[in-house]
Each structure stands twice: as C-alpha cells, then as structure tokens.
Amino acid sequence: MGQAALVAEMPVYPVVEVRGFCKRYRNQVAVDSVDLSIQPGEIYGLIGPDGAGKSSLMKAIAGVLSFEGGKVQVFGIRIDSEAAAERVKGRIGFMPQGLGLNLYAELSVEENIDFFAQLREVPPGLLAQRKRQLLAMTRLEEFRDRPMKQLSGGMKQKLGLACTLIHEPELVILDEPTTGVDPVSRRDFWAILAELLRERGITALVSTAYMDEATRFQRLSLMYEGRVLAAGEPDQIRQAVPGSLVEVTVEPQIEALRRLKAKYPQVEAVGPVLRTFVDGVSSKAAREQVAASLDDLSVEAIQAVDSELEDAFVALLRQRKLAGQPAAGAAGTPLAEPPASDEVAIKARGLTRDFGIFRAVDQVSFRVIQGEIFGLLGANGAGKTTVIKMLTGILPPSAGQGQVAGADMRRARQAIKEHIGYMSQAFSLYQDMTVLENIRLYARIYAVPRSQLKQRIDWVVEMAGLQGVEDRLAGKLPMGIRQRLALGCALVHRPRVLFLDEPTSGVDPIGRRRFWDILVQMARVEQVAILVTTHYMSEAEHCDHVALMYAGRIIADASPVQMKQALQQEAGQLLDIATDRPLRALKALEQAGFAGVALFGRRIHLLAKDPQQARQQIESRLTQQGISLLDITPRIPSLEDVFVYRVMAREKEARSQ
Amino acid sequence: MKPTRIKALAYKEWREILRDRLFLSLAFIVPVSMMLIFGYGIKLDVENxxxxxxxxxxxxxxxxxxxxxxxxxxxxxxxxxxxxxxxxxxxxxxxxxxxxxxxxxxxxxxxxxxxxxxxxxxxxxxxxxxxxxxxxxxxxxxxxxxxxxxxxxxxxxxxxxxxxxxxxEPVKVQLRYLYNQEIKSLWSIAPTMMMFILLMTPPFLTALGVVREKENGSIYNIYSSTVTRAEFLVGKLLPYLGISIINVIILWLMAVLVFAAPFKGDPLFFFLASVIYVSCTTGIGLLVSLFARTQVAAMMITVVVTIVPAVLYSGLLVPIASMDAASQFEAHLFPAMYYTDIALGSFLKGIGMGQLWGRVGALLFYSSVLWIAAYLLFHKRVRT
Missing domain, CATH: 3.40.1710.10 (abc type-2 transporter like domain)
Structure with missing residues (x-):
C-alpha cells in the first residue's frame, strides 16, 4: 500500500477502532453492530446509500454524537463521555454533510478560514503560512475576499476542506464531501485531498453515496441499512462476491431482457448493452450460459467483464436476502408490439431563461423522439431543472421555442399538461394518504375516465411493483418504493412524454436499478419519450442520448457511445496505470505533461493520443524516478471522463479569450 | 475560558448579523416599528x-x-x-x-x-x-x-x-392624579412598551441565531472543536446582548422624545436594570434554542413563551394587584412584571434602587437561572 509504505517507520496502531457500534434514534436502529479499524495514513471510505448509517458512525467517531452500544476508540482513547470526546477533538477535523452548509455564508473565504483557525487557536504566524498553502492548493487564492455564498458548489467544498485542515488535524472525517458537486470539481477535490493527506501524513475517513468513487479509497466499508456488508480493499470486495458479469449487445433487446430476467435475478439494460450477473460461476461459464439462453437472437457482441463495485454491492444484498424480491413488476407487464415511430416528442430551439441579470439557461436546443431515453446531465445549478420547467409550461422562457407532444410550449400549456407526466425532485406525494389513494387522486387530477379508473390503477400498481403496500401511508414507505409510487402517479394517464427531474437522488443502487427497469420498459415497449436529469454520471450510461449541460449551455449532445468515441478521437486512449507508489507516480506523470492525469485510489488515469509511444514514455519516466510500473491497461472512458474533458476544454477556452 | 476564542466567536457572529440585511432589520427596525405602532395604536383613552x-x-x-x-x-x-x-x-x-x-x-x-x-x-x-x-x-x-x-x-x-x-351636590369628590397628572395613557404606555418589546425581540434574535447554526449544520464546527461550552455560549450571545442594549437606548430615547413621556428617575439605574432585563430575555431565547431544531419551531416557541406573559402577566392590560391569587402567583414567575414596575417607577414616579432593589434582584436571579440552565443543557456530544 502506497501510504502505508510512507509511514512504515511509525508504530502502527489503529487511529480509529470501532467494535460492535450501535446507534438508535428513539426506537429506530440506525447502526447495528459495526466494526471498523483505520490505520494511520490511509484514506478509508464508507460507501452506502442514504440511511445506511454513515453519518451516525462518523459523528460518533468525531465525538459529537453519543451512542447506545459498542466501543469507539480514537487515538487509543475510548470515547464514552463528553469529557473523553473533548480530549481527542483537538486532533480531529470534521466536515459535516451538506454543500458548504457548515461554512458561514456572509463571511468571505479568508474570514471563514480565519474563524476556523481562531476556534482552533492556530497562532497567527502559522495561520498565515498554512492559509497561503491551502489557498494556493485549492486555487481559491483569487477569491480570498469573495463571500462564501457566492462560491460554486465545488469551491465551497474546497473551502470546507481548507477550513477543516487549518489546524492540521491527524484525522479528518469528511461526510459526503462530493455529493451534488459536478464531476470536474469532484475529481479536483479528490486530487487535492490525496495530495494534502500525503504531504502531512493525515488519516482520513470519507463517506460517499457514489459507488463509482470507491476506487478513491485504499480500504472501505460497504454499508447498507446500518450494517457493514463487506470491508476491505475495493478489488477484494469485488472479487469476493462469487459470480461473473456478462455484457451482451443483442437484438431485439426487449425480448432478450425478458428471457434473461426470467433466468437471472440481476440484469440491467444500459443503453444498448444488457449486463447480467451470473451467481457463483467463472466468467467463461457465465458467458456460455448467457449465450445459450439467447442463441436464436442476433447477438452482436458478448463478453465477460470485471464487475463494478455497484454490481458487487447489489449481488451481496441479493445473496444475503437483504433486498426485497427482484424487480418482478416491470418484467410482468404484457409485451405489446412496439408502435414503430420516429415522431419527435420534444423539440427545444434556442431556449433561454434569465433571472434578473443571471442567465440560467442559454440557447438550449435538442430533440427527443418517441421511445427514447434522453439524459440531461450537469452539476447542481447547471440549469437542468429550469429547462424542464420551461418545457412543462411551468415557467415561461425569456426566448426560444419548444414543442412537447406536438403542441407549442408557449401557447398550448394545458394541452401539454394532459400529455406529459412530470416527477419533480421532491416527489410530490401526499404523505398522509395511502398508496392507492395517491394513485387515485392523480388519476382524477389527470381526468382519467371513470370507466378506465380501476384498470389504470391496477396497471400502475403492477408496473411500479407496489403489490403488498397498497394500503400503507406514502410517508411511511422506504425511499425506493416512494419513488416508484411517484413514477406510477406520473404515468397514470398514459402520457406520451415523461419528465423526470433527478428522480434517483438518495436512492440505493437496488432501488435505482428497479427504477431504471421500469423506465427502460416504458421507453422500449410503450414508446414513451423520457427526459431525465441526473448528476450520477454512471446512471447516464442508461440513456440512449445524452446532453451535457454546463453553466446553462449544452456543451455536448450525442449517444454515450458516440461521446466516448469522440473523446478517444480527440484526446486519445484512456490508460489505466498501476504502480507501487501511486502518489509519486502521479506527480511524475503530471510533470511529464500528460493530459487528464488523475488518481483513482491506487491507480492513475491519463489520456494518450498514441498509446504505444505513451507506454514507453511512462515506463522510462517512472523508472527514472525509481517507481516500478505494475501494469498499463487501455480502458473505455466513462461518461464522467467525457464530462470532465469537455468542461475542462470549455474552461480553457473561456480563460484564453 | 479563553478570551481569544470568545472574541473570535463574537466577532464572527457580529459580522454575520451586519451583513445579513434581513437579520439586521429584524434586529433594529422591528423594535422601533413596534414602538411606533403600539405606542400610537394602543391608545387606551376613549375620546371623540x-x-x-x-x-x-x-x-x-x-x-x-x-x-x-x-x-x-x-x-x-x-x-x-x-x-x-x-x-x-x-x-x-x-x-x-x-x-x-x-x-x-x-x-x-x-x-x-x-x-x-x-x-x-x-x-x-x-x-x-x-x-x-x-x-x-x-x-x-x-x-x-x-x-x-x-x-x-x-x-x-x-x-x-x-x-x-x-x-x-353636598359632597364633591376632588380628584388629583399623581405621577401621570394628565392621565395620558401614552405616558404609561411608552415605558410598558419598552418592557414588551425588550421581552419579545431579544429571544427572537437569539433563538434564530443559534437554531440557524443547528439547522444548517455549522454547529458541528463548534461540537467538533475544542471550544468549551461556556466560551461558545458567551461568544455567541454577546452580539445579541449588544444589539438589545443598543435597542434599550433607542427605545428610551423614543419614549422620551417621540412620545414625550416624562423621565423622572435615574438614567444610569434604569439603564443598568434594563441591561439585566435584556440579559434575562436573551437567556429565554437561548433556552428556547436548545430545544428547537428548526428556525420555524424556534419562532413559534418564542412567541408562546414571551407574548403570553408579556400580555397577561406583566401589568400591561390588567394591573397585577387586581388579578386573582393564582394569576398573581404566575405573574411573579415571569420577569416582565418586575421590569414593568422598574420602568413605570423610573419614568413616572422617579424612584430608584432604594425602592426597586427587590425587582432588580429578582431579574438578576431569573437571568442567572436561565443562563446556568442553558449551560447545563447545552452539550457538544448530542444524542441526535
């Protein structure tokens, strides 16, 4: 382990030692017998969806939350009282959840840092020196005097980090520092964090809800509903789950999906690809099994691939019977012959919206055809929600035109509302009404004829997999089910166009998968046009077509595969490099002038136009520095890579102007 | 307690208040407008x-x-x-x-x-x-x-x-009104309004200021640092106390200059008694903030715990002496009554420490109880 090697001369005792930790809120068990041990100098991750118990555990370790059972030891001191907690607080830095919420909105960047330093009694001389370093590193130097409330999400998080590190703690605890931050800033944040920790030999405990950030950690605990499902190095966790993942591109996709679903419990459609997890067999056997069940269909490509952490997480939940029954609902819908149509469902031309002098949406144009899943991607504040509000007739545009379901957005607002379904960020359900009452209410609001009422309601219950919870109160349902109910309510009047505004924020991976199952079904079978916004880049892979939004503009618009190909043509092949000393290698490669160099856990990613030549350069460069190269693998870039590259290019352009 | 940390906390809070326009107007414009509205609005004289x-x-x-x-x-x-x-x-x-x-x-x-x-x-x-x-x-x-x-x-x-x-008419009643010779209700309303406004606004500001930090999570900066409980409470509340003391002066000037109420007592005594009173009402806000989790809840609780005693048990509408025994007892439990006596005494009767020391003592006691309770109830390692 890279970091471990750096601190090898120190006596190795765990910085944090947790045994049998239990936390209850009233009668609700939030965390149940969790063990955890963090070694000095490591970046330890807690990964899990909302409500997994990450925050409770972190707060208890930071000494700001009391707990009911178990033992928590920090720096060898047992945290069992307020007085004991006080003894370790000087050596800890804690950043709570929420984008910049723990900072002071009215104070400037510098005043925020100064306040934290004064709280921690950093001497003025030392403060000036550390502040200079931290501001330089986080590139906040030029914003020194800007009030915190005027910073972007990514800048707020970097400022939060600087404030947390100003007293040079030995242990930093960061609760979901990257949630809601755009991918560029996220990468930036991780790079800064890695460098700061390495320079100062700081130990870190970091939580995240993004499964794809797992590679940033040396070790991690996978949490779900208050328990640890698995712990260890990311690769170990993935490999420890028995089974193999097979990716297949096949026509007709919907028939293949139906067959695989009947046979395997873990199947998902990601754009044109079907990903099937086959339990308990080797990759070769898995590939053969999947191929056999699709033998009479036209298989374009089939291969066994390494499973992602999310696949492993879902498989673990399933194998331990922690998740509910697999998504039966979507698969059970009768398959109708897809009405072939290339009809345009949504057409936006030059949509613009100003709020005062601030232009939230700038000249946005795109089109979505019936049966297509269209993803609008971007960070918080990129203008996604404003676009949806204009298209659904809630907000009049400042300029531009839009057509939805054949009607003009400006003139036929009422007609549009009858033909669309809309699910907003905060699901607009009535918490004190039962599931059936909610569906019935929406059916009435959308004027579903009385004669069809029962049939429609039954269809929604089946489609959204709500059997068994019909009479429960909406407010008492788990997040994932509530989200499917909201989707069902938006679909009750059989709209031709469906708008979903960040529908999956905070939902666990299994819930997300079931949700996407339904969306794929609606698009492929019912030919509904779906426009969905998200800031989960991994989720965007499900879309047929993606538009990247940045600062109110669309900066790229194509299918995910096309986007990745375009990136490879423009910037080169993505290489994944493993070395024995990743942090030193990172610096060496950056100095060598490679593009897009970024650290992912112990691996380094970079872009190279000529992979062969780059290999040699990398090898010689690393050997010079006394670093041994373990492995170089070419990889297909992710949508996140695309987003980061496009935004960086855009920013570079803006700077040069 | 380390003065540097208290200073840091107080200075931060002060700047936040000054730069937040809404909060600043809540701090200074609301008391003044309340004084004007109620002063002219509650005219108990029936004429014309x-x-x-x-x-x-x-x-x-x-x-x-x-x-x-x-x-x-x-x-x-x-x-x-x-x-x-x-x-x-x-x-x-x-x-x-x-x-x-x-x-x-x-x-x-x-x-x-x-x-x-x-x-x-x-x-x-x-x-x-x-x-x-x-x-x-x-x-x-x-x-x-x-x-x-x-x-x-x-x-x-x-x-x-x-x-x-x-x-x-063989027997004639000869009336001479003492202290408020013209029986102008405005003369007694102005000092009573000082009681009312200084009971309402300091807890509002304090509770909002503390709960705001709880609501958005910045309180964790305090919880997770080595700042002691006493340092936090003192540093956090000093600016609010300062605002209330400025308001004491503004309201006193309004009572004397705008409403032309005569001030016959000792200004220094009245000022000091008022400072004790606002430290007491600030303490009420602090206590409320320890129980409320959201700013909305804090506001609701503050309204209930301040308006009820201010209206019913302060002598604003009904003189304490004409209440029944139970209400009189309750009136003695709230600080408002003592300050009403101090304010009316200072303005209209011209009496001072000699006669009012008991009332001042009661406020001092009340204030210490609130602050000690808040100190004991505030924890940096919380249950939820």
Missing part, C-alpha cells in the same frame, strides 16, 4: 366617540340636553337624523358608535315633573370602549339632572343658582 342624534322633541330643553354631548371632548357630533331607521345602518357601518334618541314631549314631560327615558344606543363591539362610553353618557346625564334640580331648587327656595348647585 362619533355619535348621531335623533331629536323627536325639538324644543329648547332637548337642544340644551343634546348640546351637553355635542360640546364634550369625549364625543364627536356627526349630525341629526330624521328617524330611528336611519341610525341602524350608521351604527352597523361603524360610522357612529353611539346614538341618542330624545323622545317626543321631552320638555313638556319634564316641565310637568314627569320622568322621561332618553334612549342611548352604544356599539358594544369593544367592551372596554363601551363601558367607558357608558360612563361618559351617565356622567353627562347626571350633569343635566343636577342642572335641572339646581334650577328647581333655586326657583322654589329663592336661592341663587350657585348656592342651589352646592345644595344639590
């Missing part, structure tokens, strides 16, 4: 009651009788009507609040020595105003009776009218 007249007699005597009302400063004559039916809509629209009907043959009956009934209609919507109006009507009516009687005696016994008047 609009009234109309139906004179069915139209004689010299009926005119004499009605002129007593028209000339009074308590009544505002709006006109004559021709029939009883015209009165009803006027009363219903609140165009008039009182009507008087002089029956036919008023003069004839009186001259013949027969009693007459004059009907008066009074708007009973506000009982306080109604009972005052009724008092005025009876008093004017009595004056008229007295005049008639005096005239009768003067005629029958052949004594001059002045002597006759003395005979009619």
């Amino acid at each position: 009651i609009p009234f109309a007249v139906l004179d069915q007699d139209r004689t010299a005597m009926s005119r004499d009788y009605l002129h007593l009302f028209m000339d009074s400063r308590y009544f505002d004559y709006k006109g004559h009507v021709q029939s009883e039916r015209e009165l009803e809509p006027l009363l219903a629209d609140s165009k008039i609040r009182f009507a008087i009907i002089v029956p036919p043959n008023f003069q004839e009956n009186l001259k013949a020595g027969r009693p007459v009934a004059v009907q008066s209609l009074i708007d009973g919507t506000f009982p306080f105003r109604t009972s005052t109006s009724k008092g005025y009507v009876i008093a004017i009516n009595n004056a008229f009776n007295g005049k008639l009687l005096a005239g009768f005696i003067s005629r029958k016994m052949g004594v001059p009218p002045g002597q006759a008047a003395a005979l009619v």
Whole structure:
C-alpha cells in the first residue's frame, strides 16, 4: 500500500477502532453492530446509500454524537463521555454533510478560514503560512475576499476542506464531501485531498453515496441499512462476491431482457448493452450460459467483464436476502408490439431563461423522439431543472421555442399538461394518504375516465411493483418504493412524454436499478419519450442520448457511445496505470505533461493520443524516478471522463479569450 | 475560558448579523416599528366617540340636553337624523358608535315633573370602549339632572343658582392624579412598551441565531472543536446582548422624545436594570434554542413563551394587584412584571434602587437561572 509504505517507520496502531457500534434514534436502529479499524495514513471510505448509517458512525467517531452500544476508540482513547470526546477533538477535523452548509455564508473565504483557525487557536504566524498553502492548493487564492455564498458548489467544498485542515488535524472525517458537486470539481477535490493527506501524513475517513468513487479509497466499508456488508480493499470486495458479469449487445433487446430476467435475478439494460450477473460461476461459464439462453437472437457482441463495485454491492444484498424480491413488476407487464415511430416528442430551439441579470439557461436546443431515453446531465445549478420547467409550461422562457407532444410550449400549456407526466425532485406525494389513494387522486387530477379508473390503477400498481403496500401511508414507505409510487402517479394517464427531474437522488443502487427497469420498459415497449436529469454520471450510461449541460449551455449532445468515441478521437486512449507508489507516480506523470492525469485510489488515469509511444514514455519516466510500473491497461472512458474533458476544454477556452 | 476564542466567536457572529440585511432589520427596525405602532395604536383613552342624534322633541330643553354631548371632548357630533331607521345602518357601518334618541314631549314631560327615558344606543363591539362610553353618557346625564334640580331648587327656595348647585351636590369628590397628572395613557404606555418589546425581540434574535447554526449544520464546527461550552455560549450571545442594549437606548430615547413621556428617575439605574432585563430575555431565547431544531419551531416557541406573559402577566392590560391569587402567583414567575414596575417607577414616579432593589434582584436571579440552565443543557456530544 502506497501510504502505508510512507509511514512504515511509525508504530502502527489503529487511529480509529470501532467494535460492535450501535446507534438508535428513539426506537429506530440506525447502526447495528459495526466494526471498523483505520490505520494511520490511509484514506478509508464508507460507501452506502442514504440511511445506511454513515453519518451516525462518523459523528460518533468525531465525538459529537453519543451512542447506545459498542466501543469507539480514537487515538487509543475510548470515547464514552463528553469529557473523553473533548480530549481527542483537538486532533480531529470534521466536515459535516451538506454543500458548504457548515461554512458561514456572509463571511468571505479568508474570514471563514480565519474563524476556523481562531476556534482552533492556530497562532497567527502559522495561520498565515498554512492559509497561503491551502489557498494556493485549492486555487481559491483569487477569491480570498469573495463571500462564501457566492462560491460554486465545488469551491465551497474546497473551502470546507481548507477550513477543516487549518489546524492540521491527524484525522479528518469528511461526510459526503462530493455529493451534488459536478464531476470536474469532484475529481479536483479528490486530487487535492490525496495530495494534502500525503504531504502531512493525515488519516482520513470519507463517506460517499457514489459507488463509482470507491476506487478513491485504499480500504472501505460497504454499508447498507446500518450494517457493514463487506470491508476491505475495493478489488477484494469485488472479487469476493462469487459470480461473473456478462455484457451482451443483442437484438431485439426487449425480448432478450425478458428471457434473461426470467433466468437471472440481476440484469440491467444500459443503453444498448444488457449486463447480467451470473451467481457463483467463472466468467467463461457465465458467458456460455448467457449465450445459450439467447442463441436464436442476433447477438452482436458478448463478453465477460470485471464487475463494478455497484454490481458487487447489489449481488451481496441479493445473496444475503437483504433486498426485497427482484424487480418482478416491470418484467410482468404484457409485451405489446412496439408502435414503430420516429415522431419527435420534444423539440427545444434556442431556449433561454434569465433571472434578473443571471442567465440560467442559454440557447438550449435538442430533440427527443418517441421511445427514447434522453439524459440531461450537469452539476447542481447547471440549469437542468429550469429547462424542464420551461418545457412543462411551468415557467415561461425569456426566448426560444419548444414543442412537447406536438403542441407549442408557449401557447398550448394545458394541452401539454394532459400529455406529459412530470416527477419533480421532491416527489410530490401526499404523505398522509395511502398508496392507492395517491394513485387515485392523480388519476382524477389527470381526468382519467371513470370507466378506465380501476384498470389504470391496477396497471400502475403492477408496473411500479407496489403489490403488498397498497394500503400503507406514502410517508411511511422506504425511499425506493416512494419513488416508484411517484413514477406510477406520473404515468397514470398514459402520457406520451415523461419528465423526470433527478428522480434517483438518495436512492440505493437496488432501488435505482428497479427504477431504471421500469423506465427502460416504458421507453422500449410503450414508446414513451423520457427526459431525465441526473448528476450520477454512471446512471447516464442508461440513456440512449445524452446532453451535457454546463453553466446553462449544452456543451455536448450525442449517444454515450458516440461521446466516448469522440473523446478517444480527440484526446486519445484512456490508460489505466498501476504502480507501487501511486502518489509519486502521479506527480511524475503530471510533470511529464500528460493530459487528464488523475488518481483513482491506487491507480492513475491519463489520456494518450498514441498509446504505444505513451507506454514507453511512462515506463522510462517512472523508472527514472525509481517507481516500478505494475501494469498499463487501455480502458473505455466513462461518461464522467467525457464530462470532465469537455468542461475542462470549455474552461480553457473561456480563460484564453 | 479563553478570551481569544470568545472574541473570535463574537466577532464572527457580529459580522454575520451586519451583513445579513434581513437579520439586521429584524434586529433594529422591528423594535422601533413596534414602538411606533403600539405606542400610537394602543391608545387606551376613549375620546371623540362619533355619535348621531335623533331629536323627536325639538324644543329648547332637548337642544340644551343634546348640546351637553355635542360640546364634550369625549364625543364627536356627526349630525341629526330624521328617524330611528336611519341610525341602524350608521351604527352597523361603524360610522357612529353611539346614538341618542330624545323622545317626543321631552320638555313638556319634564316641565310637568314627569320622568322621561332618553334612549342611548352604544356599539358594544369593544367592551372596554363601551363601558367607558357608558360612563361618559351617565356622567353627562347626571350633569343635566343636577342642572335641572339646581334650577328647581333655586326657583322654589329663592336661592341663587350657585348656592342651589352646592345644595344639590353636598359632597364633591376632588380628584388629583399623581405621577401621570394628565392621565395620558401614552405616558404609561411608552415605558410598558419598552418592557414588551425588550421581552419579545431579544429571544427572537437569539433563538434564530443559534437554531440557524443547528439547522444548517455549522454547529458541528463548534461540537467538533475544542471550544468549551461556556466560551461558545458567551461568544455567541454577546452580539445579541449588544444589539438589545443598543435597542434599550433607542427605545428610551423614543419614549422620551417621540412620545414625550416624562423621565423622572435615574438614567444610569434604569439603564443598568434594563441591561439585566435584556440579559434575562436573551437567556429565554437561548433556552428556547436548545430545544428547537428548526428556525420555524424556534419562532413559534418564542412567541408562546414571551407574548403570553408579556400580555397577561406583566401589568400591561390588567394591573397585577387586581388579578386573582393564582394569576398573581404566575405573574411573579415571569420577569416582565418586575421590569414593568422598574420602568413605570423610573419614568413616572422617579424612584430608584432604594425602592426597586427587590425587582432588580429578582431579574438578576431569573437571568442567572436561565443562563446556568442553558449551560447545563447545552452539550457538544448530542444524542441526535
């Protein structure tokens, strides 16, 4: 382990030692017998969806939350009282959840840092020196005097980090520092964090809800509903789950999906690809099994691939019977012959919206055809929600035109509302009404004829997999089910166009998968046009077509595969490099002038136009520095890579102007 | 306690308040506007009651009788009507609040020595105003009776009218109003309003200021640092105490300059007593903030725990002495009553520490209890 090697001369005792930790809120068990041990100098991750118990555990370790059972030891001191907690607080830095919420909105960047330093009694001389370093590193130097409330999400998080590190703690605890931050800033944040920790030999405990950030950690605990499902190095966790993942591109996709679903419990459609997890067999056997069940269909490509952490997480939940029954609902819908149509469902031309002098949406144009899943991607504040509000007739545009379901957005607002379904960020359900009452209410609001009422309601219950919870109160349902109910309510009047505004924020991976199952079904079978916004880049892979939004503009618009190909043509092949000393290698490669160099856990990613030549350069460069190269693998870039590259290019352009 | 950390906390808080326009206006504009609105709004004097007249007699005597009302400063004559039916809509629209009907043959009956009934209609919507109006009507009516009687005696016994008047009313009540010689309610309202406003606004600001940090999570900066509980409470609340002390001065100046209330006591004593009072009410806000989790909840709780005692148990509407035993006991539990005594005493009576030390002591005690309770209830390692 890279970091471990750096601190090898120190006596190795765990910085944090947790045994049998239990936390209850009233009668609700939030965390149940969790063990955890963090070694000095490591970046330890807690990964899990909302409500997994990450925050409770972190707060208890930071000494700001009391707990009911178990033992928590920090720096060898047992945290069992307020007085004991006080003894370790000087050596800890804690950043709570929420984008910049723990900072002071009215104070400037510098005043925020100064306040934290004064709280921690950093001497003025030392403060000036550390502040200079931290501001330089986080590139906040030029914003020194800007009030915190005027910073972007990514800048707020970097400022939060600087404030947390100003007293040079030995242990930093960061609760979901990257949630809601755009991918560029996220990468930036991780790079800064890695460098700061390495320079100062700081130990870190970091939580995240993004499964794809797992590679940033040396070790991690996978949490779900208050328990640890698995712990260890990311690769170990993935490999420890028995089974193999097979990716297949096949026509007709919907028939293949139906067959695989009947046979395997873990199947998902990601754009044109079907990903099937086959339990308990080797990759070769898995590939053969999947191929056999699709033998009479036209298989374009089939291969066994390494499973992602999310696949492993879902498989673990399933194998331990922690998740509910697999998504039966979507698969059970009768398959109708897809009405072939290339009809345009949504057409936006030059949509613009100003709020005062601030232009939230700038000249946005795109089109979505019936049966297509269209993803609008971007960070918080990129203008996604404003676009949806204009298209659904809630907000009049400042300029531009839009057509939805054949009607003009400006003139036929009422007609549009009858033909669309809309699910907003905060699901607009009535918490004190039962599931059936909610569906019935929406059916009435959308004027579903009385004669069809029962049939429609039954269809929604089946489609959204709500059997068994019909009479429960909406407010008492788990997040994932509530989200499917909201989707069902938006679909009750059989709209031709469906708008979903960040529908999956905070939902666990299994819930997300079931949700996407339904969306794929609606698009492929019912030919509904779906426009969905998200800031989960991994989720965007499900879309047929993606538009990247940045600062109110669309900066790229194509299918995910096309986007990745375009990136490879423009910037080169993505290489994944493993070395024995990743942090030193990172610096060496950056100095060598490679593009897009970024650290992912112990691996380094970079872009190279000529992979062969780059290999040699990398090898010689690393050997010079006394670093041994373990492995170089070419990889297909992710949508996140695309987003980061496009935004960086855009920013570079803006700077040069 | 380390002064540097307290200073850092207080200075941060102060800058936040100054830069947040909404909060700043809440801190300074609200108390001033409350003083203006309530000061002019709660006029307990009933004057210029609009009234109309139906004179069915139209004689010299009926005119004499009605002129007593028209000339009074308590009544505002709006006109004559021709029939009883015209009165009803006027009363219903609140165009008039009182009507008087002089029956036919008023003069004839009186001259013949027969009693007459004059009907008066009074708007009973506000009982306080109604009972005052009724008092005025009876008093004017009595004056008229007295005049008639005096005239009768003067005629029958052949004594001059002045002597006759003395005979009619052998015992005269001689009133001298102390402390508020003109019985202007504004004089006593202004100091009472200081009590009211300084009971309401400091807890509001304090509770919002602390709960705001709890709501958005910045309180974790405090929880997770080595700042002690006492340092946090003192540093956090100093700016709020400062604002309230500035408000004491502003409100005092308004009472004296705008409402022209006489200030007869010792300004320094009154200032110090007021500082103790606002430290006490700030403590109420602090205590509220420890229980409330959201700013909305904090506001609701503050309203309940401050307005109720301020209105009911402070002597604002009902004098403490005229309450029943249970209410009197409750009144002694709230700080408002003590400060009302201090304020009225300082403004109108000109008394000071010599007479009011008990009240000041009670506030001091109250304040210490609140602050100690808050200190004991505030934890940096919380349960939820």
